[in-house]
Amino acid sequence: MPEVDYKKPAIVGGLIVGILSILPYINLANCIFCLWAIVGGVVAARLLITRSETPLVSKDGAWIGLLAGIIGGAIFFIVIAPLTLWQMDSVLQALSTDTRIPPDIQSFYMQVAQSPALKMTLSIGGVFFGSLLILGFTVIGGMIGVSLFEKRKIQAWTPTPPAPYDPSE
DSSP: OOOOOOHHHHHHHHHHHHHHHHSTTGGGGGGTTSHHHHHHHHHHHHHHHHHOSSOOOHHHHHHHHHHHHHHHHHHHHHHHHHHHHHHHHHHHHHHHHOTTSOHHHHHHHHHHHHOHHHHHHHHHHHHHHHHHHHHHHHHHHHHHHHHHHOOSOOOOOOOOOOOOOOTTO
């Protein structure tokens, strides 16, 4: 059975996920069930199907989705984590002075604003959680892609019947 090359489909799917998830305004589509993550997984699965000589199953879709999700999640994390950390002070300032927010929650935001370690933990942790969501939805997208685009049937293995018994031998 020939090996399937996962590299190119994983890279293309990961780039779709990562780049579309960090572009301003376009990234808002991720609010709809991580749309770009699913699209990246579907595209990676489609590319894998066209490169494979044998039919693929959901496991293959999940695997290519995982690989694309790792690449896309890494791109997302590397770009968004520093931006989130950089913007954290202005966001916390706005939240701690918003009169619509209850006073106990405002005091929490003030405590976060005064602790560099807490600011870093919350911003990096939030972006890491977002990367994990991207990864999970890309796996789902890969499985969806295989179910949508794989039209070849898997050949069932049937054993060869034994030769008939010849008592004269």
